[in-house]
Amino acid sequence: MSSYALATGRCIARAVAALGPLAVVVPLSSGADAPAAGPGAPPPTWAGDVAPILMNHCVECHRPGQVAPFSLLAYKDAAKRARFIEKMVKARIMPPWSPDGPPGAFLDERRLSDTEIATVAQWAETGAAPGDLSLAPGPPQAPDGGWRLGTPDLVVRMRQPFPVPAGPGDTYEVLPIAFSLGAVPADLIARARIPETDLLAVAAVEIRPGNPRVLHHAAVFVDTTGVARRREAEEGGNGYPSFGTPGFVPASYLGGRVPGTTPRFLPSGIAAGVMPMSGDVALQIHYHATGKPESDQTEVGIYFMREPTVRMLDSLFLRSFRLDIPAGDPAFAVEDSIVIPADCILMSVFPHMHLLGREVHASAQMPDGTSRPLIDISRWSFRWQDHYSYREPFLLPKGTRVRCRWVYDNSASNPSNPNSPPKEVRFGPNSTDEMCGLLLGVLPVNLADTQVLQEARIAKMKESVAELTPEERSRFKWDDAFDDLAGK
Numbered sequence: 001m002s003s004y005a006l007a008t009g010r011c012i013a014r015a016v017a018a019l020g021p022l023a024v025v026v027p028l029s030s031g032a033d034a035p036a037a038g039p040g041a042p043p044p045t046w047a048g049d050v051a052p053i054l055m056n057h058c059v060e061c062h063r064p065g066q067v068a069p070f071s072l073l074a075y076k077d078a079a080k081r082a083r084f085i086e087k088m089v090k091a092r093i094m095p096p097w098s099p100d101g102p103p104g105a106f107l108d109e110r111r112l113s114d115t116e117i118a119t120v121a122q123w124a125e126t127g128a129a130p131g132d133l134s135l136a137p138g139p140p141q142a143p144d145g146g147w148r149l150g151t152p153d154l155v156v157r158m159r160q161p162f163p164v165p166a167g168p169g170d171t172y173e174v175l176p177i178a179f180s181l182g183a184v185p186a187d188l189i190a191r192a193r194i195p196e197t198d199l200l201a202v203a204a205v206e207i208r209p210g211n212p213r214v215l216h217h218a219a220v221f222v223d224t225t226g227v228a229r230r231r232e233a234e235e236g237g238n239g240y241p242s243f244g245t246p247g248f249v250p251a252s253y254l255g256g257r258v259p260g261t262t263p264r265f266l267p268s269g270i271a272a273g274v275m276p277m278s279g280d281v282a283l284q285i286h287y288h289a290t291g292k293p294e295s296d297q298t299e300v301g302i303y304f305m306r307e308p309t310v311r312m313l314d315s316l317f318l319r320s321f322r323l324d325i326p327a328g329d330p331a332f333a334v335e336d337s338i339v340i341p342a343d344c345i346l347m348s349v350f351p352h353m354h355l356l357g358r359e360v361h362a363s364a365q366m367p368d369g370t371s372r373p374l375i376d377i378s379r380w381s382f383r384w385q386d387h388y389s390y391r392e393p394f395l396l397p398k399g400t401r402v403r404c405r406w407v408y409d410n411s412a413s414n415p416s417n418p419n420s421p422p423k424e425v426r427f428g429p430n431s432t433d434e435m436c437g438l439l440l441g442v443l444p445v446n447l448a449d450t451q452v453l454q455e456a457r458i459a460k461m462k463e464s465v466a467e468l469t470p471e472e473r474s475r476f477k478w479d480d481a482f483d484d485l486a487g488k
Helices: 010-015 046-057 075-079 082-090 114-125 186-192 227-235 447-465 470-475 481-486
Strands: 154-157 162-164 171-178 199-208 215-223 252-257 273-276 280-287 294-296 299-304 314-319 332-339 344-353 357-365 371-377 388-396 401-408 436-444
Touching: 046 075, 046 114, 075 082, 082 114, 162 171, 162 280, 171 227, 186 199, 186 299, 199 215, 199 252, 215 227, 227 280, 252 273, 280 294, 314 332, 314 401, 314 447, 332 436, 344 357, 344 371, 344 401, 357 436, 388 436, 401 436, 436 447
Parallel strands: none
Antiparallel strands: 154 299, 162 294, 171 280, 199 273, 199 299, 215 252, 215 280, 314 436, 332 401, 344 388, 344 436, 357 371, 357 401
């Protein structure tokens, strides 16, 4: 089981003694640079110098079956791309890591040190020598059964492959899947069960795409109403289209996946969500058109809590639908803010934009007048997004105002612009439309404040949806969004 690495979790415990011990301290990744080769030293080799760097930082994606376009497991594959690899690492395009700022703020940062970059560059510039290939380190051990968090307690898989159209538009589909706890050991169910309920505490969820090329993002809901299954039957039996909401009032939300997401467990005693003991898992998937017919059969691994649940991760969000980005505008900006309605520990942030995204900046204005940056990204990448988890979560007191500013580049100089020449772009479901959002992963200090956070989410969604025109609300089927959010 991987852990949520908090370097100094004691600061949280001091801030919120009621939460109990939150920190699971693990060794930090070594950020110390190895001494650089001195004058006259032999040039770097693949076996002795470069392979260890790529095995530690790159082959998670650059291996067969993963999202990267080529493998870097073998010397021959890397050597023929040596100058290209040099270019990518020197520009810090690879490994993909978007947040600015000094290293160490977030967990699982994908960064190369200056010395590592220099080593790769010198290797490429001096002929990409192999060295003694028998001494080269092998690739890191593959995850258990392909699951990064280990073997799940429950695996839920789409019943049949879904045919993804070639385009031009993207596809938003909800696929309900019946699940059974019959194969889950009874003692594990008993340990995960929240007392006096028919709910199981979920420690983590990992989404494994059947076709990473087409799955842009996915969200996992549980439906106990049967609505999702009925809607699927009305559409012919293999999912139904739905954008924004899943098309029913969810009994629970278990988690999601976007490109770059790192699945992880939370600190001991903190659950990621709850799951009813019966019903349907409903996968809401955004499929990105590739220009040719594709197929996908995604599966979800669910991990149940094995220790008493002390706290449940919750969320607040910022977003705006006021996206009317003029053609040619290189710096169209939109802002939003929210007042934190109760004392919360901020665990993570998840910003979101599409292809025109250029930068995003979020900060917290504390009640005492001080300000704290939450995340700054000056080089947004649509292809690499993540839930950025803080190495040291911190307190957002009640009354803190979180602000976010998203900036879009709709000019011809934006290499990611899907339109040539540029054209006006508005909010919408396709990758070629635009979105903006910032999800805050929070822990309420007081258990009684869970209801307060829910009321704040409903109020915020009402405020956001009111920005849409009646035609847009009807087109996106959000006319009943207020009732859905209220659980009615």
